[in-house]
Amino acid sequence: MTRLFVDTWAASYGASFEGGDGPTSPSTAKVETDPEVPAGDWHPIVAPAGVHTPDLVLLVDGVQRVDGTLSTEEDDGTSFPGLAASYAAGVVRCDLARGAAELAGAQVARALFTASPSVGDVTAGQVRYAVHKVDGSGELSKLHASVQGPLTALEVEISGTARTDGDLLVVDGPLRGRRHLPRTIGYIKKQDKQYLPPALTLVVTALIPGQRSPIFKQGTAWGCWSWYLRLPGASGAPWSGIVRVECSPDLSIEQAVELANLSLVTLPRFASTSYKDPRAPQNLIPIAGLERRLRALLGDPRLLHRALTLAAVRL
Known part of the structure; x- marks a missing residue:
């Protein structure tokens, strides 16, 4: 008999997975599935009894917004588009030993992204948009992606000022340029790529809250150790509540397993609920609060x- 599920994500945000029954767009990444468990023996994994949540968990996120689109008129008659953007990064420090959370730092930046060779910084009232030159013709459709690099750098800067020995840093999204940071994991809440063959995908969709998949390795330019886990509060659909977590490929498999088990006992504590958050349970409670604060700062x-x-x- 066919079963029907309603995604816990609000429809206005799309779906927490893509495709009819999960991520169907195949990834071009070369994947190794045997580092922790041989592919033929894949099964759901629970954290060993001796694994405990760290006393301090830092969650970092960034937001961006386009404030206006511009265009230039050069001396030779050519024209270049420009994108005036505001972006902000912040970090929430969660002291699990005390049961307290606080904003540990936040910073706002603004920039004008363009390929124009002549334009300079733009002062708009009390706000200055520092020019950020991009390569190529600077097509407007590609300027939006140019914001991600400076935003990532700002996230690295703001999280570095808040770190202490023994903490765990959770980055909302892929690690990208943060793979060098110690005890750091990337948290990907929306699944749109199919990384595993069907037989191993069945292990992922069979996970229950408190279980993770074995670790696999992605061999792309942004390669990483990666694993899936299911958060509590999902609807019961195959991919509902499934998140992908990643860490630096420079770590040994033993170090990756340590972080995977830490994520399994830590991330479910921050899972949101559908009556409070339209992207529950994947949009972690501290991240949701941080996003609201950062957007206000813009x-x-x-x-x-x-x-x-x-x-x-x-x-």
Whole structure:
């Protein structure tokens, strides 16, 4: 008999997985499935009895917003598009020993992304957009991706100021340029790529809360050790509540297993609930609060757009 499930994610956010019954878009990454458990013996894994949550968990995230699109008129008659963007990064320190959480740091930056060879910084009222030159023609559709690099650098900077010995750093999203950070895991809450063959995918969809998959290795330019786990509060659908976690490929398999087990006893403590968060349970409670705070710090988009318009007229 066919079973029907309703995704716990609100429909306005798409789905927590892509495709009809899970991620169907195949990944081009070369995957090794045997580092921890031979592929033929894959099974759900629970954390050993001696694994405990760290006393301090840091969760870092960033947000970005386009404040306005611009264009230049060069002396030779050519024109280049520009993107004025605000972005912010912050870190939440969760002291699990005391049961307390606090904002450990936050920082806002603004930049004008363009390939124009002549444009300089733009001052819009009390706000300055530092010019950030991009390579190539600077097509507007590609300028949005240019924000990610500076945002990642800001996340690295802000999380570095908050770290202490023995903590665990959770990055909301892939690690990208943060693979060198110690005791750090990337947290990917939306699944859109199929990394595993069907037989091993069945092990993932059979997970229950408190279980993870064996570790596999992704061999791309952003290669990593990776594993899946299921959070509590899922709807029961095959991919509901499934998240992918990753850590640096420079670690040994023993170190990766240690982080995988730590994630298994730590991340479920922060899972959100559907009546409070439309992206439950994957949108972790500290991350949701941090995102709200950071978006507030970006300022009023209408005032910034108006200031940009006036600045362009003056120029």
